[in-house]
Amino acid sequence: MSGAVTPPQGTPKLRIRGLRKAFGSKQVLDGIDLDVASGTSMVVIGGSGSGKSVLLRCILGLIEPDAGSIEVDGVDVLRLRRREREAVNRRIGMLFQNGALFDSLTVWENVAFGLMARRQINRRDAREKAGDVLRQVGLDPSVGLLSPSELSGGMQKRVGLARAIAAQPEILFFDEPTTGLDPIMGAVIDGLIVECVRTLGSTAIAITHDMASATRIGDAAAMLYRGRLVWQGPAASLLESGNPLVDQFTHGRREGPISMELRR
Incomplete structure (x- = not known):
């Protein structure tokens, strides 16, 4: 792929060390260490306000962290010049939580937007x-002539996924990919995500509250709690992690260490 970097053997596709970010007196990320191996899918779970979205935005370069490093193929992107960072970002695809389609563009223009914007x-050729x-x-190509407002929620998610993979990215990010979808459509979207990631050979990172989605999408999983990663392991073990925080969250239990802290 044009612009791709060949990392040393064994180097994680994404390597985060000591990542910290505060907003005023609130410490949102408090020393995050995370590795994502090339060609694998990582899901990050956690409650509202746990730091998931801030973590994602730091990786994407939308927020500047206070400390730490974010390496892609062994290169710390936080130390790159703007043009070099933009080159890295061109290797990334993103499926936003609510699709984030442009209402003023047709579906096919949305899908090909990034390709046309970068000329x-x-x-x-973009329409084809x-x-x-x-x-x-x-989706049938004829859907490309419609406007986003004419699509159902599930179709909008598919179009968002199509836009994310159009440039055949090396890294894919998914922000709550099943939000707003019924369980069946959520499973359909998860299946498409897994299929697309495998076809492209991409590395994927998803943040989600949906435990069924997390186990379908992820090879590995991690849980954020109060700005720290409190557990990492196989996604298949999420519901049987043995960690009290993870067990309470994944099973939706009212009682446990999280609710005890909320009562204080």
Whole structure:
């Protein structure tokens, strides 16, 4: 892939060390260490305000952390110049929580937006490319002529996924991919995500509250609590982690260490 970096053997695709971020007196990220191996999917779970979205935004370069390092293929992106960082970001695809489609553009223009914005493709070829990508997410290319407002929530998620994979990114981020979807459509979207990630050979990071989604998408999982990673392990072990914080969260129990702290 153009612009790709060949890392030393054994180097994680994403390596985070000592990541810290505060807003005023509130410490949102408090020394995060996380590795994501190349070609694997990591899901990060945690309650509202635990720091999941801030972590994602730090990795994407939307927020500057106070301390720590974020390495992609062994290169600390926090120390790159703007143009170099933009080159790294071009290797990343993102599925936003609510789709974040542009209402003023047609579906196919949304799908090919990044490619056209970077002048990687002309409009005629972009429309054909968008049709091909829409097929990958189970939509007929004719959907490309519609506006986002004409789509159901599930279709909007598919279009958002199509846009995320259009440039064949090395890294994919998913922000609450099943939010607002019924359980069946959530399972469909998860299946498409897994299929697309495997087809591209991408590395994926997802943040989610949906435990069924987490176990379907993830190879590995981690839980954030009060700005710290309190558990990491196989995603298949989320419901049987043996960690009291994780067990309470994943099973939705009212009683446990999290509720005890909330009562103080």
